[in-house]
Amino acid sequence: MQKSKLRIVLLIVILGSFHLKxxxxxxxxxxxxxxxxxxxxxxxxxxxxxxxxxxxxxxxxxxxxxxxxxxxxxxxxxxxxxxxxxxxxxxxxxxxxxxxxxxxxxxxxxxxxxxxxxxxxxxxxxxxxxxxxxxxxxxxxxxxxxxxxxxxxxxxxxxxxxxxxxxxxxxxxxxxxxxxxxxxxxxxxxxxxxxxxxxxxxxxxxxxxxxxxxxxxxxxxxxxxxxxxxxxxxxxxxxxxxxxxxxxxxxxxxxxxxxxxxxxxxxxxxxxxxxxxNTALSEVKEENLFDANFNNVSNLLRVSFKEQGVYHLFVTDMQGRALTDLSTTNTTSEIDCSSWAKGFYLLSANNGKRLSTQKFVKY
Structure with a gap:
């Protein structure tokens, strides 16, 4: 029962990983x-x-x-x-x-x-x-x-x-x-x-x-x-x-x-x-646009981009609710997540040419 619910939630997030207004x-x-x-x-x-x-x-x-x-x-x-x-x-x-x-x-x-x-x-x-x-x-x-x-x-x-x-x-x-x-x-x-x-x-x-x-x-x-x-x-x-x-x-x-x-x-x-x-966001591009401390997120999510550019960042929770929505030209960004509850989140980045999405957990 719990696995079925999780699969449904993940599907919803894949279809709606951008800020859905x-x-x-x-x-x-x-x-x-x-x-x-x-x-x-x-x-x-x-x-x-x-x-x-x-x-x-x-x-x-x-x-x-x-x-x-x-x-x-x-x-x-x-x-x-x-x-x-x-x-x-x-x-x-x-x-x-x-x-x-x-x-x-x-x-x-x-x-x-x-x-x-x-x-x-x-x-x-x-x-x-x-x-x-x-x-x-x-x-x-x-x-x-x-x-x-x-x-x-x-x-x-x-x-x-x-x-x-x-x-x-x-x-x-x-x-x-x-x-x-x-x-x-x-x-x-x-x-x-x-x-x-x-x-x-x-x-x-x-x-x-x-x-x-x-x-x-x-x-x-x-x-x-x-x-x-x-x-x-x-x-x-x-x-x-x-x-x-x-x-x-x-x-x-x-x-x-x-x-x-x-x-x-x-x-x-x-x-x-x-x-x-039949296209999940993870299948759209061969390589992520960014690296991050996905396995060690407590108060800050640290994102490093692999090339210079203008990036639009979204973070949503597993119910698709937007928590962060920003644009940056910096090659590194820090997102304050100290007030977020522990659990899984989804980070998406778009540079106008490519789209990358990665799930991470906050401890």
Missing amino acids: AQAQVPAGYGLVWADEFNDSRAADGKPALRPDKGDWWYETGGGGWGNNELQYYVPGITEFYNDSLAAISDGTLKIKAIKRKYYGMEYASVRMNTSNSWTYGYFETRAKLPGGKGVWPAFWMLPKNFQSWPLDGEIDIMEYVGYDPNVVHATIHTQAYNHVIGTQKTSTKTILNAETEFHVYGLEWTETRIRAYVDGELYFTFSNDGTGNKNTWPFNVPFYLKLNLAIGGNWGGVMGVDTQIFPSTYEVDYVRVYQK
Whole structure:
């Protein structure tokens, strides 16, 4: 009986070793392989933290409408002329902002972020609060790593939202055979309460045979592989990136015009997580990023990193409750655990490229 309970607890910890601010809706058999929790501390001067370009994310920049006649210019986190922070992290969330400012000939400035990692198959999830008002168009979506041609290479929209249609979220796939240009896109909508004032969990399971989208754990969209091996109908067998962006106006977002009084507009993201089948955190990387006094922890946990970098550290107890959540650039760190009860704990470190997790015991 006790062994069974321990196995259940360990499974819960593996699936949730990051600071889980909300219960994730993860299908059975999946393990966490990548996450950005946006828990960075503010800078010494009190300003929000910024997610650097070419780390976990890179910024797609430019204007020109992005194929949809959109009105914003995407900037690399901060506007060049006005010093506006449009991808700032504070109080445990990422705030992607759109502002009404002339910028390289465009009427607005905003952000489009792309993960540096890509994945083939998995469960992908964010918890977010969406901006409202006519003209806003936030999305959480995917394009292929080796993207060359739309719609042939495929697109997966995990969550899209247009502000003129409050509380209605969309999940859609686009392929050569199924896309909105020819009116054959495969899509579904879900009406939810308080999309603009409360956080909701948006998830997508992508396997070799089907794609399924969820809101708050409720399935509302399914697209199945027809098994023909035809890229025109199923291009979803190659690595895809994840994207977060806030567009303004455009062929869809701007159908009802743009309310200029709603700016600045904010798309608030609590976390982004990626899970894959039958993958425990300990199996994700061949070698730990750190050494520590795991077998001799009393008042201090001493962590030494094997290479220079920026590290995000989490410590949770065996029930998944977060005890420490910090970022550091030091090659060594000490974590005060003198007030913790005796027992087992889990330490995770993420440097933006690799993830390592190790269990330890406090005596």
